[in-house]
Amino acid sequence: MTERLDQIFVVLKHWLLGYLPESWQTPVGVVISVVCIIGLYPALFAITTVLERKGVGRIQNRLGPNRVGPYGILQPMADGIKSLTKEDIVPTSADAVVHFLAPIILVVTVFMGFAVLPMGRNMVLVDMDAGLLFYFAMGASTELSVFMAGWSSRNKYSLLGAMRAVAQMISYEVALLLSSVVIVMMTGSLSLVKIVEAQNHYSYGLPHWFIFTPWGFAAFIMYAIAGTAETNRSPFDLPEGESELVAGYHTEYSGFKFALFFLGEYVAMFSISGLGSTLFLGGWMAPFAALQFIPSWIWFFGKLFVSMGVFIWVRGTLPRLRQDQLMNFAWKFVLPMCLLNLFVAALWRFMGDGWLRWVVCSAILILAYVSIGREGMRRKQFGPRSYRYAE
Amino acid sequence: MPNPLSGYLIVAALIFAIGLAGALTRRNAIMVLIGIELMLNAANLNLIAFWRYGPHPELLTGMMFAIFSIAVAAAEAAVGLGLVISIYRHAKTSDVEQMNRMKG
C-alpha cells in the first residue's frame, strides 16, 4: 500500500502511456512530466504568495490578506486576474523585442532547472549524468534575462537594478557552486538522483543527510546564504530595493509580463530550495527511518515548504544590506569559508571513520568562522551599520 | 553533406569565418573581442566533432582540449575586456581605428 502510494504518479504515468503506441511513449511521457511541472509550480507559487503575505503579516503583528475568500486564501486568484487584465505597457523608447523576450527567457530558464530535480523516488524528468552542472548552467542563464529586462526598459532605475542584480548573482554564484561542489566531492557524482541515493541510509533511525556533518552543515549555511542572494530575496533584495530603485529591473513591466517576473522569482526560490534539500537534506528521504511509510514526494514538497518558510521568516526579520556590505560579505566571508570547507571535506574523506575527524573538522570550521567573522566585524565590513553624515 | 563530421566542420568553418569577418571589419574593440570569441567557439566545435567521430573517443583528447579552451577563453575574455575598459579610460574611445598612438 505505502509502496503504491509512493509511486502513485509514476504508475499513473505508465498507465496513461500504456494506451499509446510504443514509439510515442517516450516523447509523450516527457510532455506529461513537463506539463505537470509547469502546472504544479505556479500553483505552489500561488499558495506561497498568500502564505508569505500572511506569515510576514503575523511576524509584524498584522493579519495579512483576509478579504478574498475564507481567510484570504483566494487572494492569489484575485491578484492573478488583476495582473492578467491589466494593460501591458511598453515604454516608447524601450527596446521592444528585448523587453518582450526578457521575462520569457527568465521563466523558461528557471523552469529548466526542475528537469533534473528528483521530486520523489523515481520521480525525475531526466536523470542526467551532469545534472548539477545542467542546473547551474540554467541558473547562470537567468542573469542574462535580468540584464535584458533592465537594459531594454531604458530606465535608469531598471538599469541600476539590473546591474546590481547581475553583479550580485555572479558574486554569489561562485559561493553557490563552491558549496555544492563539496557534495559532489563526497558522492563522486553530478547526478542529483545519485546524490540523494548516497544519503539514503539510516543508522539508529536517523538519516545520513549531508547536513549532519561539519562540512555539510557549513556548506548548507553557505548554500542558504548564496541561494538567498541568487534569488534576490531579502535581505539581499537590493536589485529591487523599492526605497531606492522603485522595483529594480522590472520597474517598466506591467500586467502579465510583471506577473511572469514575479512567478520567475518564486519558482527560482522553489528550485533553489529543492536543490538545497536534494543536496543537503536528503531530497525525498524521510527524516526518520520510522516515517518511511509516508510517500517520498510528500517529504520532498514538505522540505520545500519548510525552506520557503525559512525564506519568509528571514525576509520578515532582516533589513536589506547595503551594496558594499553585500559584496564584502560575498568575497570576504562566504568565498573563503567555502574554499576552506572544500579543504575540510577532503580532510574528512581521508581521515577515515572515527570521532577524531568530527572534532578536527568542526574545530577548523568554527575557528575559521569566528576568526573571519571577528576580523570582518573589526574592520566594519559586515558588522552592524555605521553611519557617516555629511559634514 | 556526405557525412556527419563534415557537416559539423562546415558549420564550424562558417562560424569561424563570421567571427573573423567581425574581428576584421568592426571598429569597436568589444566587437573585435566578440569576433574572437566566436572563432574560439568554432574551434571548440571542431575539437568536439573530431572527438565524437574520432577513432578513440574514450581517450577524451578532443573533449579535454575543448574544456581547457573554454577555460582559457573565459580568462582571455576577462583580460581582453579589462584592457578595453582601461584603454577607454585613457583614450575616451573604444574605436580601434582611433587607438593609433603609442602614448596614452
Added chain:
Amino acid sequence: MLGDGILKGLAETAKNFAGSFVSKERMTTVEYPEERLPLPEAARNFPFLVYDGDDWEKGLRCVACQICEKECPPKCIYIEKSKDKKPDYVGKPQIYPAKFDIDISVCMSCQICVEVCPFEAIKMNTEFELATDDRFGGLLLDRKQLARSNEYYHEIHPTEASEVDARLAEEKAKVEAKAKAAAEAAAAKAAAAPSANTPASAAVAKPQAPVEAKPATAGKAAEIAKAPAMATAASEPKPVPGTGTDGPAPLTAEDQKNAETPAKANAREPKAQGEPKE
C-alpha cells in the same frame, strides 16, 4: 560573534509570529469595515447642515445669510435664497436656503464656514466614506444630503453640541425675555413712558458681547438682538438705533467689507485688463 544578532532577530520575529496567534492584544490592526476605531471628538471632515426636529426641510437652522458662502476660501458653497420665509427656531419668519450645495471635491475642511455662521447652522461632519463613482455629481452634495439632525450632531461631537444647545437655549430665553420686555415696554409705552425702553434693550445686548469672546458670536448676538427689535419695530421704531450703535455696528461694517472685497475685485478686474488697451 558574527551572526548572533541575526539569531536574536529571528527569535524575536518567531516570538511575534507565534504570539500573534495566541494573544489578540498583539495585533495592531483593526479590521476596518467590521470594526472601527472610535473617532476622536475633534475629528472633522466636511460640513453638514443642522436641523432641529424631525422634518429636515422645516428644521434647517440655516437662514441663507450667505456669510459662509462669502467666507469660504475655496468657494465650495453655493446658496440660493428662497423667495418666501419660514419661521426659525425662535419662531421668527426667516428666508431659508432654496439651494445649499457644497462641492466636497473642492472643500478643504478648514471649518471657516462653521466659525463664521451666526446661526450654528453649519457644523463639521466626521463621515469619511464618501467615495463615489461620479466625481462631479457624486461629490456635489445638495441640502438634503447635507442635512443632519441635531441628535446626530450630539452623537459625533457631544461636548460641542451641548455647548451649542446651551447657547441657543440661552439666546432663546433671552429673546423671549426681551420679547416679554418689549411687550412690557409696549405696554409701558402705552402708559406713556418712552425713555424706559432704550436702556432695557441695551442691557440685553451689552452683557452678551463680553461673555461670548468670539466676534462671530457677538455679531450673532447683535443679529438676535436686532431681530426682536425689528419684530417690534412696527409698533416701536425707537429702540433700533439704540441697539445699533452699541457694538454690532463695527462688526456689520466689517462683514460688509468682507462681502464687498470679492465683488470689488471682480469689478476692478475687467478695468485693469482694459486699461493697457486704452
Added chain:
Amino acid sequence: MGLVFYLISAFAVGGALAAVLLKNLVHAALALTIAFFGLALLFLRLDAQFAGFAQILVYVGAVAILVVFAILLTKGSEVPKDGVFSKSWLAGLAISAGVFAVLAWAVMQAAPSLPNESAVPSVSVNDIGNALMSRYVLPLEIIAVLLTAAPLGAVIVAMHEKAGKQEKLGAPGPGSPRTSSGSWGGDFVSETWETRKN
C-alpha cells in the same frame, strides 16, 4: 544529420551573423549568447554533455555578462554616427571569405576519407573527472594558475586608479613633488608659494 542538426546550425550561425552585423553593441552581445547557446546545443548533439553545459555556464553565464558589462562601462550601447564598420571592411570581408573558402574546400576534399557514423561514446562525467585528474592533471594545474592570474591581471588593468594613489606610487620627478602635484592641496600650496615669491 537530419533536420535537428540543420535547425541548430541555422540557430548558431544566425546568432553569429547577428552578433557581427548588428549595429547596437548590446544587441550584438545578446546575439552572441544566441550563438553560444546554439553551439552548446551542437555540443549536446555530439554527445558531449559536460562540454555543452560547461559552455552554457561559462559563455552564457559569464562571458556574455562580462561583454555586456564592458559595453555599458565604455558607453558602447550608443550607435556611433560614423558607421560601425571600419574603412577597410572590404578587405576584412575578402580575407574571411577566403578563409572560409579554403576551409570548406579542404573539408569537402577530405569528406570521403572522414570517418562516417560511429557508435555513441559512453563517456560519463566520472571518466572526465578521472581523465582530468590523471592524464591531464598538468594542463589542469596550468589552467588553474592561469584562471587565478588572469582575473587578477584583468582587475589590475581595469581598476580605476585614484589620482592620489598615482601620486603616491609615482617616483618623485625632477621638479619639486609639491608643485607638480595635481591634487587640490598641492595646487593650493604651490600657488601660495609662488605668490609669496612675487
